[in-house]
């Protein structure tokens with residue numbers, strides 16, 4: 073119903089009232105997102121390759137937005153859990169209610185090897201913030217199997233991957249990612 | 255999705271919640287002598303400011319109610335209960351709160367109920383955990 077705030081638990085007059093407004097959503101999944109989620113739980117990242125233009129979409133959408141044709145499980149391909157940073161944002165967490173972050177951190181768009189589009193909002197792990205650059209090669213740090221919950225709406229990678237750490241490989245050349253930077 | 259609001263209360267509602275923390279209930283007394291509980295800053299009949307706060311009883315009578323057969327996650331009780339209007343002893347208006355009556359058959363307009371206080375009180379309306387049938 074409402075949250076309590078230690079600020080009002082003292083002995084003085086009550087001058088403010090904390091009120092937690094929350095909304096719960098129930099989102100219906102779809103077969104394409106469900107299959108993607110099951111593969112993630114198994115430790116595999118999958119996509120759909122358009123049978124017409126050959127572009128690989130990760131996560132799979134069940135259609136190619138360019139050719140406007142349906143894609144199905146017959147078009148499924150497995151993508152590497154490794155790729156290159158194309159763009160990133162350093163976030164400074166403001167300590168609002170419910171904030172879990174305490175220190176600056178980076179979220180990146182990553183172009184996975186074998187995919188033609190980036191996955192966004194990916195946490196970079198153990199990479200100094202001033203060393204992040206386009207073309208930096210990273211690999212997935214998978215969550216424990218029981219913690220791999222897919223986003224059933226079909227966006228992103230859910231909680232399957234804790235983050236991405238540098239592989240130590242040479243940076244990818246700009247020609248591999250220049251079409252994917254913002 | 256969650257948003258935490260911090261609402262300023264003013265001198266009347268603030269005093270009401272401060273008193274709840276001490277297990278006391280306050281109403282506001284208008285110029286005509288009507289006692290409004292929970293208190294308002296203004297007399298709803300005349301619009302005049304009201305600053306005379308008086309203590310009312312922690313038990314009262316149900317003046318209206320609605321049964322909740324399937325409580326939702328945000329409801330104050332996990333089992334079926336009634337939303338009830340309770341006119342506390344000494345008050346001329348009713349306040350709405352949860353009534354833990356056990357079953358639908360146990361609720362009726364006119365029944366006597368009493369406050370069940372929350373074990374830990376913070377100066378919030380939830381300091382009243384709910385109402386319950388008055389011990390006889």
Ligand SMILES: [Zn+2]
Pocket residue numbers: 122123124125126127136137138139140
């Ligand atoms: Zn296509």
